[in-house]
Amino acid sequence: MPDSLTTTSAIAQAADTTMKASAAPVEHFDVVIVGAGISGIGGAYHLTTQSPGTRFVVLEAQESFGGTWLTHQYPGIRSDSDLYTFGYRFKPWTGRPIATADEIRTYMGEVIAENGLARHIRYGHRIRSAQWSSAENAWIVEAVRADTGETVRIGATFLWMCQGYYRHDEGYTPDWPGMEAFAGRIVHPQTWPADLNYAGKKVIVIGSGATAATLVPAIAGDCAHVTMLQRSPTYFIPARNANVLAETLRELQIDETWIHEIVRRKILFDQATFTRRSFEEPEAVKNELLAGVRAHLGPDFDIDTHFTPGYRPWRQRIAYVPDGDLFKSVRAGKASVVTDEIERFTRKGILLKSGRELEADIIVTATGFHLNVLGDIALTIDGKPLVFSDSVTYRGMMFTGVPNMAWVFGYFRASWTLRADLIADFVCRLLAHMKKKGARRVEVALRPEDRDMKLLPWIDAENFNPGYLMRGMHLLPKRGDKPEWQHTQDYWTEKDVFPAIDLDDAAFVYG
Ligand SMILES: Cc1cc2nc3c(=O)[nH]c(=O)nc-3n(C[C@H](O)[C@H](O)[C@H](O)COP(=O)(O)OP(=O)(O)OC[C@H]3O[C@@H](n4cnc5c(N)ncnc54)[C@H](O)[C@@H]3O)c2cc1C
Numbered sequence: 001m002p003d004s005l006t007t008t009s010a011i012a013q014a015a016d017t018t019m020k021a022s023a024a025p026v027e028h029f030d031v032v033i034v035g036a037g038i039s040g041i042g043g044a045y046h047l048t049t050q051s052p053g054t055r056f057v058v059l060e061a062q063e064s065f066g067g068t069w070l071t072h073q074y075p076g077i078r079s080d081s082d083l084y085t086f087g088y089r090f091k092p093w094t095g096r097p098i099a100t101a102d103e104i105r106t107y108m109g110e111v112i113a114e115n116g117l118a119r120h121i122r123y124g125h126r127i128r129s130a131q132w133s134s135a136e137n138a139w140i141v142e143a144v145r146a147d148t149g150e151t152v153r154i155g156a157t158f159l160w161m162c163q164g165y166y167r168h169d170e171g172y173t174p175d176w177p178g179m180e181a182f183a184g185r186i187v188h189p190q191t192w193p194a195d196l197n198y199a200g201k202k203v204i205v206i207g208s209g210a211t212a213a214t215l216v217p218a219i220a221g222d223c224a225h226v227t228m229l230q231r232s233p234t235y236f237i238p239a240r241n242a243n244v245l246a247e248t249l250r251e252l253q254i255d256e257t258w259i260h261e262i263v264r265r266k267i268l269f270d271q272a273t274f275t276r277r278s279f280e281e282p283e284a285v286k287n288e289l290l291a292g293v294r295a296h297l298g299p300d301f302d303i304d305t306h307f308t309p310g311y312r313p314w315r316q317r318i319a320y321v322p323d324g325d326l327f328k329s330v331r332a333g334k335a336s337v338v339t340d341e342i343e344r345f346t347r348k349g350i351l352l353k354s355g356r357e358l359e360a361d362i363i364v365t366a367t368g369f370h371l372n373v374l375g376d377i378a379l380t381i382d383g384k385p386l387v388f389s390d391s392v393t394y395r396g397m398m399f400t401g402v403p404n405m406a407w408v409f410g411y412f413r414a415s416w417t418l419r420a421d422l423i424a425d426f427v428c429r430l431l432a433h434m435k436k437k438g439a440r441r442v443e444v445a446l447r448p449e450d451r452d453m454k455l456l457p458w459i460d461a462e463n464f465n466p467g468y469l470m471r472g473m474h475l476l477p478k479r480g481d482k483p484e485w486q487h488t489q490d491y492w493t494e495k496d497v498f499p500a501i502d503l504d505d506a507a508f509v510y511g
Contacts, residue, residue: 026140026153026154026155027152027153027154027155028055028138028154028155028156029055029056029057029154029155029156029157030054030055030056030156030157030158030431031047031054031055031056031057031156031157031158031159031160031431032056032057032058032059032139032141032154032156032158032159032160033047033056033057033058033059033160033162034058034059034127034159034160034161034162034163034375034377035058035059035060035061035067035161035162035163035164035375036058036060036062036064036065036066036067036121036123036162037065037066037067037068037069037162037163037164038067038068038069038086038088038104038108038416038417038420039067039162039164039408039410039416039417039420040058040060040065040067040160040162041058041065041108041111041112041117042088042111042162042417042420042421042424043058043160043162043408043420043424043427044056044058044115044117044120044121045088045090045111045115045117045424046421046424046425046427046428047424047428048115048116048117048120049090049115050424050425050428051428051431051432054431056120057120057121057122057154058117058120058121058122059122059125059127059141059143059154060121060122060123060124060125061124061125061126061127061146061168062123062124062168063123063124063146064123065105065108065109065112065121065123066101066104066105066108067164067168068101068164069101069104069105069108070101070105071168071190072101072189072190072192073101073192073194074189074190074192074211074214074215074218075192075215075218075219076214076215076217076218076219077100077101077214078098078099078100078101078214078322079098079099079104080098080210080214080317080319080320081098081320081414081415082097082098082243082267082320082415083095083096083097083098083099083103083104083107084097084243084246084260084263084264084267085264085267085268085271085414085415085417085418086099086104086415086416086417087107087260087417088111088417088421089264089417089418089421090421091107091110091111091114091260092256092257092259092260093107093260094256094259095107096241096242096322097241097242097243097246098241098320098322123146124145124146124147125143125144125145125146125152126143126144126146127141127142127143127375127377128142128143128144128151128377128378129141129142129377129378129379129380130142130156130159130377130378130379130380131379131380131383132379132380132381132382132402132403132404133382134381134382134403134441135382137157137403137404137440137441137511138155138156138157138404139155139156139157139158139159139404139405140153140154140155140156141153141154141155141156141159142154157404157440158404158405158406158427158431159404159405159406160405160406160408160427161374161375161405161406161407161408162408162420163372163374163375163377164372164375165369165371165372165373165409165468166369166370166371166372166468167369167370167371167372167376168190168372169191170188170190170191170370171188171189171190171191171365171367171368171369171370172188172367172368172369172370172467172468172471173186173188173365173367174365174367176342176344176345177343177344177345178344178345178346178351179345181345181346181347182345182346182347182349182363183347183348184349184360184361184362184363185361185362185363186362186363186364186365187362187363187364187365188364188365188366188367189211189215189364189365189366190369196362198219198222198223198361198362199222199223200222200223200224201223201224201360201361201362202223202224202225202227202349202359202360202361202362203219203223203225203226203227203360203361203362203363203364204226204227204229204349204350204358204360204362204363204364205226205227205228205229205364205366206229206230206342206350206363206364206365206366206367207228207229207230207364207365207366207367207368208228208230208231208232208233208234209234209316209317209319209366209368210317210319211366212228212230212366213228213234213236213319213321213326214319215364215366216228216326216329216335217325217326217328217329217335220329220332220334220335221329221334223334225334225335225336226329226334226335226336227335227336227337227338227358227360228335228336228337228338229338229340229342229350229352229358230306230337230338230339231339231340231341231342232309232310232339233305233306233307233308233309233339234307234309234316234318234319235286235289235309235313235316235318236289236292236293236307236318236319236320236321236326237289237292237318237319237320237321238292238293238295238296238320238321238323238324238326238327239292239320239321239322239323239324240322240323241320241322241323243263243267245262245263245266246259246263249262249263268414268418268491268492271413271414272492275314275413278312278313278314279314282312282313285313286308286312286313289313289318290303290307290308293307293327296324296327296328296331297327297330297331298331301330305339306337306339307337314413315462315463317412317413338352338356338358340352340353340354340356341353345363348360349363350363367467368467368468369468370468370472371468371469371471371472371475371476373388373472373475373476374388374407379402381401381402381403386401386402388402388475388476388477389474389475389476389477389478390477390478391477391478392446392455392477392478392479392480392485393458393477393478393479393485393486393487394444394484394485394507395483395484395485395486395487395488395494395498395501396409396479396486396487396488397409397423397426397487398443398444399444399477400443400444400445400446401443402443403441403442403443403511404441404442404443406423406426406427406430408420408423408424409487411489411491412489413489414491418491418495419491419494422491422494422495422498423498425498425499426498426499426501429499429501429503430442430503433503434510437510439510439511440511441510441511442508442509442510442511443508443509443511444507444508444509445506445507445509446480446485446507447505447506447507448506450480450482450484450485450507453480453481453482453485454480454481455478455479455480456478456479456480456481457473457476457478457479458473458476458477458478458479458487459473459476459479459487459489461473463489483497484507
C-alpha cells in the first residue's frame with residue numbers, strides 16, 4: 001500500500017474527530033489484520049511476500065497464535081480435515097493427515113519463524129471497536145491490552161478480518177431444565193478445565209459432531225464409561241490416518257514441496273467427486289458412509305438408530321474418524337451411544353424423553369459455538385453503527401456499505417485455509433490495484449443490473465445447515481442470487497474465478 005493512501009497525521013486527525021474522549025496517540029498501519037489464527041498468520045505471510053513494504057500489524061486477543069488450535073484444549077483435540085489442504089498452499093505438510101492442535105500450532109509457528117512474522121504480531125490486544133471515517137478514508141481501531149488494561153488506538157487504511165466465526169471465550173450450551181440440580185460437573189469442551197479429573201468417572205458427552213467424536217475415544221480409556229448422547233446422528237468417515245499417495249511419493253524420495261502439491265490436488269479432486277456425488281446420488285454415498293461405520297461396529301450394531309442421519313450427506317460437515325477410534329471405543333464397551341432427547345437434568349445425570357435416566361459424574365456439552373460476527377467488534381461507519389445484516393456480501397469477502405475491509409470466511413465442505421489463501425491473493429491484488437489507481441478507498445456496491453436482485457439469507461439452509469449458523473443467520477449479511485454476491489462454498493470454481501476478478505468491474509467503487 002502506498003504511504004500516500006493515508007498518512008499518520010491524517011489518521012491522527014480522524015482519531016481526533018471520532019474519538020475525542022481519548023487523547024492517546026494513534027499509530028498508523030496500511031493494514032490491520034484481526035486475529036492470529038490460521039487465516040491471520042496466512043494473511044501476514046501473503047502480505048510480506050506479495051505486497052512487500054506494506055506496513056501492517058496483526059492484533060490478537062489471546063496470548064499466542066493458533067486461534068482455534070490454541071483455544072481448544074480438550075483431550076484429543078485434532079483437525080477433522082486433512083492437513084495437506086488445511087495447511088497453507090505455500091508450506092508443505094509432512095505429518096499425518098489428521099493432526100493434533102499441537103502439531104498445527106507447531107506448523108504455524110514455523111511459518112511465523114521462517115518468514116519473520118513475529119515482529120508484526122501484537123498479542124493480548126482485544127479489539128473492541130473500529131470506526132471508519134470517510135473524511136479521512138481510514139479506520140481507527142481501539143484495542144484493550146491484556147497486560148495493562150490500557151486502550152490503544154491504531155489507525156488502519158484497510159481492515160483484514162481474520163477473526164474466525166465463533167466467540168473464543170465461551171462455547172454454546174443450551175439452557176436445559178434442571179441443570180443447577182446436577183450434583184456433578186458440567187463442562188464445555190471449548191473451556192476445558194485443566195484440573196478436570198475424569199479417571200474412573202462416568203461421563204456423558206452431549207453432541208454428535210466432530211468434537212464429541214474426538215473427545216469420546218480420547219477419554220474412554222481412562223473413564224469408568226463414556227456415553228455419547230446425541231439427539232440425532234452424524235455422518236463420519238472412518239479412515240486410516242495416512243495418505244497412501246504421500247507415502248508412495250516419500251518412498252520415491254520426491255521433494256516435500258512436490259508431495260504437498262500433488263497430494264493436495266489428489267485430495268481436492270477426490271473431494272470434488274465426493275461432493276458432486278453427494279448431490280447427484282445421495283443414497284449411494286449414504287450407503288457407502290454407513291458401510292464404513294458398519295465395518296467397524298459389526299452387523300449387530302444398531303446403525304440405523306445411532307449412525308444414520310436424517311439428512312443427505314454433506315448438509316453438515318462430515319468428520320474423519322482417524323483409524324476408527326470412536327468406533328473402537330464403542331466396540332470395546334468403553335463408550336456407548338444413546339440417541340434420545342433430553343427431558344431435563346437431574347441430580348444424578350440426565351432424564352431422557354424416553355423415560356430412561358443416564359447417570360454421570362461429569363457432563364460435557366459438546367453442543368457447539370456462539371457464532372460471532374466480526375469478532376464482537378463494534379463497527380461504525382462515519383459515526384453510525386454498522387448493521388452488518390443490512391449489507392450484501394461480495395463473494396463472501398467484502399460487504400456493501402463497508403469500505404476498505406475484507407473478511408475471511410472459509411469453506412465448510414473443504415478446508416478453511418484453501419479459501420484463506422485465495423482471499424489473501426485477492427486482498428493483495430486489490431491493495432496493489434488501489435495503489436496503481438491512487439485510490440484511498442474501495443467499497444463494493446450493487447451494480448445497476450443487480451438492483452432488482454433477490455436478496456437471500458447468508459446461506460441456503462437446504463444446502464448447509466449447522467446449528468451455530470442457523471442460530472446466528474439474522475446477524476449475517478445477505479447474499480444475492482448471482483455468484484458475485486454469494487459465498488458459494490465452491491472451492492473448485494473460486495480457485496479459477498477469484499484470480500480473474502476484474503477489479504475495475506462496476507461492483508468496485510473507488511475513491
Ligand atoms: C475444534 C475445531 C476443529 C476444527 N477443525 C477444522 C478442520 O479440520 N478443518 C477445517 O477446515 N476447519 C476446521 N475448523 C474450523 C476452524 O475454526 C477453521 O478452519 C480455522 O481454524 C479458522 O481459522 P481462523 O484463523 O479464520 O479463525 P480462528 O481460528 O477462530 O482464529 C481467530 C483469531 O482471532 C482472534 N480474535 C477474534 N476476535 C478478535 C478481536 N476482537 N480482537 C482481537 N483478536 C480477535 C481470536 O482470538 C483467534 O485467535 C475447526 C473448528 C473447531 C472449533
